[in-house]
Amino acid sequence: MWSTLIAVLGTLAGAASASLTAHWTDRRARAEEHRQRVLDATAQLLAAALAYRELFWLHIAALRDGEPQTREARADLYRARSVVTQAFDRLALTTADPALTEIAVEVAWSAIDLGDIELGAVTDGRFSDNVEATLTAGQERSRDAHTALRDAARAA
Numbered sequence: 001m002w003s004t005l006i007a008v009l010g011t012l013a014g015a016a017s018a019s020l021t022a023h024w025t026d027r028r029a030r031a032e033e034h035r036q037r038v039l040d041a042t043a044q045l046l047a048a049a050l051a052y053r054e055l056f057w058l059h060i061a062a063l064r065d066g067e068p069q070t071r072e073a074r075a076d077l078y079r080a081r082s083v084v085t086q087a088f089d090r091l092a093l094t095t096a097d098p099a100l101t102e103i104a105v106e107v108a109w110s111a112i113d114l115g116d117i118e119l120g121a122v123t124d125g126r127f128s129d130n131v132e133a134t135l136t137a138g139q140e141r142s143r144d145a146h147t148a149l150r151d152a153a154r155a156a
Contacts, residue, residue, distance in 0.1 A: 048087035
């Protein structure tokens with residue numbers, strides 16, 4: 001009788017141990033899948049913000065060279081802005097980390113805010129000193145936000 005009881009208890013303990021191990025393994029796998037989704041969404045936002053900034057600075061260079069802004073160039077900039085918003089939305093819906101979301105907001109808005117800078121006239125290949133200073137500050141802000149999000153995602 002004792003041997004039967006020990007065998008039953010051993011079987012139950014083995015089943016419980018196997019069940020717990022399977023649960024923990026599944027939980028770790030789901031956590032890793034979620035982490036990968038957050039990293040993918042973060043990379044998408046970083047790429048979208050970078051593409052928007054690239055178009056913006058090409059636009060600024062063209063204006064400094066005396067080229068008028070074309071309707072197509074303006075449409076490209078607006079489309080790139082929408083891609084930044086979509087990428088931010090994807091990340092915001094994927095992560096529950098408020099710190100990561102806060103940095104992502106800064107990445108999106110630091111890029112988008114560049115387009116809201118009042119440029120004014122170009123003289124001798126330059127905007128006014130005030131506009132040039134605002135452009136430089138915006139460039140630094142967007143670079144710093146980009147780096148902060150990349151570093152935060154890597155650390156998460």
